[in-house]
Every structure is written in C-alpha cells, then in structure tokens.
Amino acid sequence: MKHKKLMDMNDAPNNQIQMRVPDPDKRFIGWLVTSYIDGQNTMLVNDFGYMTQAGEIATARKGFVFDWASIPRPLQIIYPPAGDGANYYGVAAVFHDWLYAHRKIGGRVIQRKEADDLFYEIMRYVGCRRTLAWTMWLAVRTAGWMPWNKRKPEDIIP
Numbered sequence: 001m002k003h004k005k006l007m008d009m010n011d012a013p014n015n016q017i018q019m020r021v022p023d024p025d026k027r028f029i030g031w032l033v034t035s036y037i038d039g040q041n042t043m044l045v046n047d048f049g050y051m052t053q054a055g056e057i058a059t060a061r062k063g064f065v066f067d068w069a070s071i072p073r074p075l076q077i078i079y080p081p082a083g084d085g086a087n088y089y090g091v092a093a094v095f096h097d098w099l100y101a102h103r104k105i106g107g108r109v110i111q112r113k114e115a116d117d118l119f120y121e122i123m124r125y126v127g128c129r130r131t132l133a134w135t136m137w138l139a140v141r142t143a144g145w146m147p148w149n150k151r152k153p154e155d156i157i158p
Contacts, residue, residue, distance in 0.1 A: 016045050019082070021091045022126045027051045029059070032091055040067050042082075050095055053121060058105045060098035064157075069093040069136065079132075087132055092122035096140065100148055102157045112148045116140045 019032045029049030034042045042065070049059040060066075068081035068090045083090035099105070099115035119140055123133035 019091070021088045025125075027125065029057065032094065037065065041065050042068065044094070048094065050118075050122060052105070052118060056105045056108070058095055058099065058118065060094055060102075061157075064094075064098055064101070066094055066097040070139075087123075087128040088126040089123050089128050089132070089136060091126055092119050092128075092136075095119065095122055100144070100151070101155075112144060113141075116144055 016033055016035050019034065021028065021032060027050055029051065030047055032048050033045040035045050036042050044060055044062055044064045044066070046062050047059055049057050051057050069079070069083075070093075071079050071081050078084075079087075079089075081090065081093070096115055096119040099110060099118065100112075103110055103115075105114070105118075116137060120133055120137040123136065124130065128136075
C-alpha cells in the first residue's frame with residue numbers, strides 16, 4: 001500500500017491479534033487489536049488511544065493501515081518491526097504512523113516534531129531502553145521529513 005489509510009473493516013482478514021503492552025499509569029484507551037493484511041501492512045481492528053503526558057488524547061482509528069516501526073531489513077532479526085517482547089516500540093510506531101497520516105492530536109493540528117516526540121514519549125512509557133528509544137527517535141527526526149513531506153494534502157486522514 002502506497003499510503004497508510006483507513007480500510008473498510010469488511011475487507012479485513014480474520015486473523016486478529018491482541019497485543020498486551022505495559023500500561024503502568026493507565027494511559028492507553030482500549031486494546032491494541034490488529035489484523036495482518038499482507039507481509040508488511042497491519043490494520044487496527046478497533047480505536048486505540050493514548051493520553052499524553054500533557055493530558056491530550058491521541059486516538060488511532062479502527063481501520064487504520066500501518067506497517068509498525070520502519071526498521072532496516074538487516075536489523076529486523078534483532079528489532080522486529082512490532083517490537084521484540086521486551087521493548088514495545090511497535091505500539092509507539094502505531095501512534096507515530098497515525099500522527100503522520102492524521103496530523104492531529106484531538107482536534108489540534110500538530111507539527112512533525114510533536115509526532116516524533118510522542119513516539120519517544122510512548123516508547124519510554126512502555127519501558128523501552130532509553131538508548132533504543134533515543135536511537136529510534138533520532139532516526140525519525142533525521143529521515144521522517146521524507147514521508148511527512150511526501151504525503152499530499154488529499155491523503156491526510158481527516
């Protein structure tokens with residue numbers, strides 16, 4: 001799929017997976033339930049929200065198609081795109097992809113840096129090592145301008 005988008009649930013395959021993620025302060029709203037579409041893309045089966053440290057709520061909507069974390073293929077044996085079972089960066093990637101596609105938290109328009117910073121915040125919240133979270137944050141700060149600028153206004157999810 002060229003652009004991450006919302007998909008009609010009637011087109012979804014019936015292979016749902018519920019991912020349990022650490023949530024010490026009960027900031028997540030709903031469960032992270034996904035369905036694999038193909039070898040790369042996954043779809044949210046239900047709305048999934050996160051309350052930021054600032055108290056705003058970011059909600060990735062049911063039907064959103066995403067590809068987890070964009071890990072270079074040679075490193076995926078060490079860092080699978082959905083997380084490695086000890087570092088739950090995959091959940092942060094869901095919100096990061098959503099924010100790049102939607103560009104709002106609540107109804108407030110955001111800039112790319114806010115999406116990247118929330119990616120880091122969620123990684124640390126779910127217990128990712130500080131060095132891993134910082135390295136992944138640095139990668140999106142360095143290269144994230146490409147997908148951010150590539151998205152056309154008509155491809156932004158309202």
